[in-house]
Amino acid sequence: MQYQGVLKKMKTENGDEIQYYLDMNTDFINMNQLLNKEISISFIKYECLNCHLEKEIYRQGFCKSCFFDIPNAADWIMRPELSQAHLGIEDRDLAYEKSVQLKPHIVYLANSSNVKVGVTRKGQVPTRWIDQGAHEAIEIVEVPNRYLAGITEVALKEHVGDKTNWRKMLKNDIEDENLVEWREKLKQYIPDEAKEYFIENNSETNLNFPVHKYPVKPKSLNLIKTQKFTGKLVGIKGQYLIFEDETVFNVRSNEGLVVSIDI
Structure with a gap:
């Protein structure tokens, strides 16, 4: 076939x-x-x-x-801290940018090759974690827009990784981590603008790949x-x-x- x-x-x-x-x-x-x-x-x-x-x-x-022209390939896609729709400032297409940037976003920890911090729209959980090959993940912060998620990620990646080692992930050369402990350890580094959105009580999501x-x-x-x-x-x-x-x-x-x- x-x-x-x-x-x-x-x-x-x-x-x-x-x-x-x-x-x-x-x-x-x-x-x-x-x-x-x-x-x-x-x-x-x-x-x-x-x-x-x-x-x-x-x-x-x-x-x-x-x-270099369409709004869904702009720099803020990969660097959410550059989002400006919450200020009414257009990058390439303000209507599109508002439709994406002004929705609830999650800052999370995921363990694929190592513990890393990332950002995704709330509606993309757990799809984003699956796409990264993470066998466990946890939400840290839920904020009302992409900008707040972006500045939180920037602050946290000073203390935890933000990249996946694809070879290590595919070899399954990984260790289980206590992501609740990681979440509590990183809480102190969340920017003041996002502190109120910290998620106090939740547990890890575990993912099983075929x-x-x-x-x-x-x-x-x-x-x-x-x-x-x-x-x-x-x-x-x-x-x-x-x-x-x-x-x-x-x-x-x-x-x-x-x-x-x-x-």
Whole structure:
């Protein structure tokens, strides 16, 4: 069976085991059902997720001109402390920026390769944690806008990491941490503007990924260079497909590639 479509990050559904779905335009593939099966992925062409033209992808699934123009690729996406919609100040499109920035946001701790701090919209919990491959996470602060979440993250990352080591995460070379203790330890560093939003009483969320075999030495697949890859799928973690030969493929970092998948 063959499917074809433009890659977008896999949709997820949390449960006893996380379920992964790949949207291939006219079909949804439940990727969990492909575990222990051999699949082939072939690169066909590029397709920008915004303008849908066949243009080389620059970042985040967008061509270069779209990346520097559209509001959902602006700097405040990656650096929430730059958000200004709460002041009525436009970056690229104030209506869009208000629709995203002025919603409740969560500052959280997640443990994927190590304990890290991050920011996400409240409605993206636990999706954001799943995408990062975190096996445990906890909310620290719930604030009414993205700016407050951003300045809180900036303050806390002086005392805890804010990056994931993808190799360590995929190897499952991780230790369980007491995130409640981490939350209490970091409380003192929350900026004054956000202190009232500290979450006093909550517990960790634990996440179970569908992985049958973790790689010892994961090697990243460059599909554009390789053009086609065939292998047995043995796990899915974060946005990575893990194959038996220890090749790993990051679906999210390849958004905007039109591929065919043969099962």
